[in-house]
Amino acid sequence: MEPILQLESARLLLRQWRDEDLPEFARMCADPQVMRYFPTVLNRLESAALIGRIRGHFAEYGFGLWALERKDSGAFIGLTGLMQVNFDADFTPAVEIAWRLSSEHWGLGYASEAAWTALRCGFERLSLDEVVAFTSESNTASQKVMQAIGMHYDPQSDFSHPLLAAEHPLRRHVLYRISHAQWLRTLQG
Numbered sequence: 001m002e003p004i005l006q007l008e009s010a011r012l013l014l015r016q017w018r019d020e021d022l023p024e025f026a027r028m029c030a031d032p033q034v035m036r037y038f039p040t041v042l043n044r045l046e047s048a049a050l051i052g053r054i055r056g057h058f059a060e061y062g063f064g065l066w067a068l069e070r071k072d073s074g075a076f077i078g079l080t081g082l083m084q085v086n087f088d089a090d091f092t093p094a095v096e097i098a099w100r101l102s103s104e105h106w107g108l109g110y111a112s113e114a115a116w117t118a119l120r121c122g123f124e125r126l127s128l129d130e131v132v133a134f135t136s137e138s139n140t141a142s143q144k145v146m147q148a149i150g151m152h153y154d155p156q157s158d159f160s161h162p163l164l165a166a167e168h169p170l171r172r173h174v175l176y177r178i179s180h181a182q183w184l185r186t187l188q189g
């Protein structure tokens with residue numbers, strides 16, 4: 001299948017990464033407010049390496065975490081997209097949907113708009129059977145995005161993130177799911 005390089009929503013481009021995105025991406029990933037629910041903030045080298053891994057995922061699977069660009073200003077504002085879950089759990093193998101936006105662009109509906117666009121791509125173009133999302137129990141902002149795009153909390157699938165240490169305060173995670181059939185039903189209202 002041809003790689004899905006770009007998607008578009010009313011206010012956003014979900015596009016491929018450019019080298020010029022690095023300064024703003026690194027600033028976002030170094031912001032403790034943005035990274036509150038991740039184990040650590042990232043330095044510039046770690047952010048550059050992450051962009052490299054994202055590009056590698058596109059090369060391998062033909063989809064991934066797209067760079068988000070506001071159509072009104074052309075500003076790079078973060079990422080949203082689909083990726084293979086990179087650890088083993090009861091719910092894997094699975095494709096997850098994920099997002100991270102610079103805090104100046106929160107509260108404007110951009111994360112939900114991008115997430116909706118990525119989810120539609122997952123079902124309509126990639127023909128996925130199901131998409132999952134997960135985050136630490138305390139990350140309610142992210143869970144609101146999951147709910148906004150029609151995902152359902154699956155309490156039986158709560159899990160301890162295997163890549164976090166046993167005593168880590170962010171270790172307990174909630175799992176949300178949406179099947180292709182459920183997504184079709186959300187379209188019908």
Ligand SMILES: CC(C)(COP(=O)(O)OP(=O)(O)OC[C@H]1O[C@@H](n2cnc3c(N)ncnc32)[C@H](O)[C@@H]1OP(=O)(O)O)[C@@H](O)C(=O)NCCC(=O)NCCS
Binds near residue numbers: 035106113135
């Ligand atoms: C998770 C995250 C992406 C959510 O961003 P967000 O801007 O709150 O999410 P949305 O795009 O859905 O915006 C929703 C808010 O915008 C408001 N809004 C304004 N205009 C809107 C519009 N046109 N459409 C929809 N919502 C709009 C809504 O009222 C809502 O506000 P509320 O939360 O007070 O009810 C953001 O907090 C983030 O990047 N966090 C750090 C990274 C992270 O934790 N990622 C997830 C890890 S698993």
